[in-house]
Amino acid sequence: MIFPFVWRVLPGPAWVKVVLLVLLLAAVVAVLFQWVYPWFSVTFDIQDQNVEAVP
Amino acid sequence: MQAPAQVPTEPGAPAPRRAGFGNRLVSLVGELLIIAGAVIGLYVVWQLFYTDVIAGKEQEHVLETLDWAYTEPVTAASTADEGPEVIPVGAHMPPETAPVMEEPDFTTTFATFYVPRWGTDYVKPISEGVTRTEVLDVLGIGHYPGTGMPGALGNFAISAHRTTYAKPFNRIAELERGDALVVQTEGAWYVYRVTDDLIVYPNQVEVIAPKPGDLDAAPDGRYITLTTCHPMYSAAERYVVHGELEYWAPTGIGVPAEILEEIPQP
Numbered sequence: 001m002i003f004p005f006v007w008r009v010l011p012g013p014a015w016v017k018v019v020l021l022v023l024l025l026a027a028v029v030a031v032l033f034q035w036v037y038p039w040f041s042v043t044f045d046i047q048d049q050n051v052e053a054v055p
Numbered sequence: 056m057q058a059p060a061q062v063p064t065e066p067g068a069p070a071p072r073r074a075g076f077g078n079r080l081v082s083l084v085g086e087l088l089i090i091a092g093a094v095i096g097l098y099v100v101w102q103l104f105y106t107d108v109i110a111g112k113e114q115e116h117v118l119e120t121l122d123w124a125y126t127e128p129v130t131a132a133s134t135a136d137e138g139p140e141v142i143p144v145g146a147h148m149p150p151e152t153a154p155v156m157e158e159p160d161f162t163t164t165f166a167t168f169y170v171p172r173w174g175t176d177y178v179k180p181i182s183e184g185v186t187r188t189e190v191l192d193v194l195g196i197g198h199y200p201g202t203g204m205p206g207a208l209g210n211f212a213i214s215a216h217r218t219t220y221a222k223p224f225n226r227i228a229e230l231e232r233g234d235a236l237v238v239q240t241e242g243a244w245y246v247y248r249v250t251d252d253l254i255v256y257p258n259q260v261e262v263i264a265p266k267p268g269d270l271d272a273a274p275d276g277r278y279i280t281l282t283t284c285h286p287m288y289s290a291a292e293r294y295v296v297h298g299e300l301e302y303w304a305p306t307g308i309g310v311p312a313e314i315l316e317e318i319p320q321p
Contacts, residue, residue: 001083002090029097037101042187051214051260051282051293 102219106192110221114195117164117180123241124167125310126178140309142244147302150277153206154243154303159183166205168196168213168223169237169314172230179223181238185214192216195223199263202280205238205245206303209274212263217283217294224283227294228252229321235313236279236298239306246311247279247298254285255293262295276300 006024010017118126125139159165166181184190185197196215203209215223236247255262262282265274277300285294304311 001079002086032094032097033101033105037098038188038192040098041102042192045290051255051257051262051295 106219107221110193110195110219113193114180114221114223117182117194118167118178121164121167121180123239123306124178124180125239125314126167139315141312141315142304142309146304146308148304149302150206150300152303153245153277153300155204155207156240156242158200158204161200162189162194164194165198166238166240169239170230170234171237171314171316171318172234173226174320175315175317179215181213192220195221202263203265203274203278205240205279206243206277206300208277209265210263210267210278210280211238212280212282214282217285218287224281224294227281227283227296230296235301235311235316236281236296237311237314238279242306244304244306244311246301246303246313248301249296249298251297253295253297255295257290257293259293262293262297267297 006021007017010020012020118124156165161184162182164180164182168177168179168181170177179195181196181198182190182194183198183200185199190197191214196213198204199212199214202212205211217224217227230249230252232249232251234249236249238245238247251267253262261268261270263280264270264272266272266276267278267280279298279300281296281298283294284290285292
């Protein structure tokens with residue numbers, strides 16, 4: 001399904017596919033760390049240390 | 056990996072029809088679960104480790120840009136000739152005469168914070184505002200807008216993370232009554248002493264009132280209040296430490312003896 005599909009669409013011989021796969025994963029992790037996780041953490045108030053009146 | 060139909064299914068899954076719709080569906084669900092597990096696992100790595108690295112670098116960088124802040128290795132030297140000069144007791148000014156700076160713009164770093172109980176190398180910037188994205192997640196300690204500035208009659212209230220994002224208030228529970236909390240601004244040193252610690256619910260805003268604990272009372276002293284989350288890794292309650300100003304001194308004549316005090320570290 002997903003994994004075999006990714007493997008199929010990546011071009012070149014196996015070692016090129018592996019290199020491309022590593023780059024792809026690194027890009028995905030970078031996007032998660034830089035934007036997705038900070039957004040999630042702030043939006044859902046996983047950690048909050050301020051006192052504030054309940055609206 | 057090249058034959059999709061041979062992707063193994065989990066034990067206990069419904070018996071797949073060979074290469075049929077059910078087989079493909081189970082494969083897809085299994086792969087989605089693997090991806091979900093990796094994404095959630097990476098979130099933990101990001102929150103517990105990566106935020107410390109990034110926020111720690113940012114806070115060190117902020118400290119370097121404050122040319123007035125004392126950021127030398129804060130350790131008492133073995134002989135009097137070495138190490139920083141200490142403010143003589145005669146230069147300790149009474150709290151009533153403390154200078155109070157104007158409240159700065161949002162996200163401006165205006166002070167540094169020293170806590171000998173957390174090690175003589177503990178120095179963190181204090182910036183205006185307590186929003187997470189702009190201040191607490193990057194700059195470290197934040198000052199509640201509208202509460203007193205350092206030395207002011209009222210309550211100098213600050214907030215910071217207790218875990219993750221370089222965790223400025225990580226060891227807040229170790230503070231004992233009488234411990235020094237030292238604030239430096241561009242013009243003055245302020246030495247506070249811990250008077251009280253308590254655990255409250257997040258809506259108990261009276262802890263940052265001008266007179267801590269009483270929203271309606273007029274200020275009757277020069278207080279400092281630290282707030283952070285409690286228990287650790289949770290947002291259910293708040294850990295609060297109050298302190299009161301003991302003395303202040305102008306900058307330029309040395310550092311308070313308090314920040315050189317070596318307290319045995321756990």
